[in-house]
Amino acid sequence: MKGLNFSDHIRRNPSVLCLEKVCFSWPSGMKVLDKCSFSIPREGLWMLVGPNGSGKSTLFRLISGMLKPTYGQIHCTLKPSLMFQNPDHQLLLPSCSSDLCLSLPKELTLQQRTKRIQEVLQQVDLGDIGSRPIHTLSGGQKQRLALAGALASDANLLLLDEPTALLDPASQKVVLNTVRKLCQGSSKRITALWITHRLEELQYCDGAARMEKGKVGPWLSGDLLMQRFKPLAGRRV
Numbered sequence: 001m002k003g004l005n006f007s008d009h010i011r012r013n014p015s016v017l018c019l020e021k022v023c024f025s026w027p028s029g030m031k032v033l034d035k036c037s038f039s040i041p042r043e044g045l046w047m048l049v050g051p052n053g054s055g056k057s058t059l060f061r062l063i064s065g066m067l068k069p070t071y072g073q074i075h076c077t078l079k080p081s082l083m084f085q086n087p088d089h090q091l092l093l094p095s096c097s098s099d100l101c102l103s104l105p106k107e108l109t110l111q112q113r114t115k116r117i118q119e120v121l122q123q124v125d126l127g128d129i130g131s132r133p134i135h136t137l138s139g140g141q142k143q144r145l146a147l148a149g150a151l152a153s154d155a156n157l158l159l160l161d162e163p164t165a166l167l168d169p170a171s172q173k174v175v176l177n178t179v180r181k182l183c184q185g186s187s188k189r190i191t192a193l194w195i196t197h198r199l200e201e202l203q204y205c206d207g208a209a210r211m212e213k214g215k216v217g218p219w220l221s222g223d224l225l226m227q228r229f230k231p232l233a234g235r236r237v
């Protein structure tokens with residue numbers, strides 16, 4: 001970006017999310033992000049891998065606006081929504097539809113609410129579970145309900161923090177395919193940034209990068225990044 005300021009750079013290189021030299025330190029002085037620069041050029045499913053403590057979850061809190069950078073800039077044209085490993089940490093009300101209601105824009109009429117809830121449940125293949133108590137859902141269904149909540153809030157940037165870490169392989173695949181389908185949708189396309197420690201998930205993404213020591217590396221194909229990590233198979237990356 002030599003000779004260009006950040007706004008000029010954004011104008012010349014349109015992207016849905018762009019970070020420029022973002023630094024973040026906790027009040028203790030511990031530096032977590034260190035001049036972290038990267039951008040997501042277009043919609044799609046993008047994955048990040050990196051060791052524990054490398055700053056991935058902190059990065060998500062910065063992108064979502066929960067934390068402010070101590071230095072640097074974040075430009076985001078999308079509406080973010082965070083999703084965690086454990087869906088029980090974000091599903092609050094007893095039934096599926098009442099929980100989704102919390103995420104809907106306030107101005108909708110009752111009829112519009114009912115219609116929108118049905119639409120978002122269908123988008124995550126949970127068609128007719130609106131009246132079910134949340135505690136009767138499987139872990140994978142709960143994650144898809146959390147996804148439906150993000151869609152209900154009109155978010156179009158999903159920040160998924162190890163969303164399949166607690167799921168069995170079958171549910172993991174369903175959640176991956178659901179997110180991929182949302183990112184490939186023909187009408188309103190969603191962008192997802194997905195943190196994983198499970199290397200096999202990299203084959204589903206449009207691009208993957210390694211996060212290490214507070215910096216995000218270049219985007220590579222999921223297959224290439226998987227190859228690079230193969231010698232470390234069995235270890236968490």
Ligand SMILES: Nc1ncnc2c1ncn2[C@@H]1O[C@H](COP(=O)(O)OP(=O)(O)O)[C@@H](O)[C@H]1O
Nearest residue numbers: 026030032050051052053054055056057058059
């Ligand atoms: N609320 C917090 N207060 C102080 N330090 C924190 C807080 N949250 C995370 N950290 C520290 O910030 C560093 C990066 O954490 P995190 O972003 O969670 O990494 P990752 O998600 O890559 O495992 C870790 O050393 C962690 O202990």
Ligand SMILES: [Mg+2]
Nearest residue numbers: 056057058161
């Ligand atoms: Mg984390």
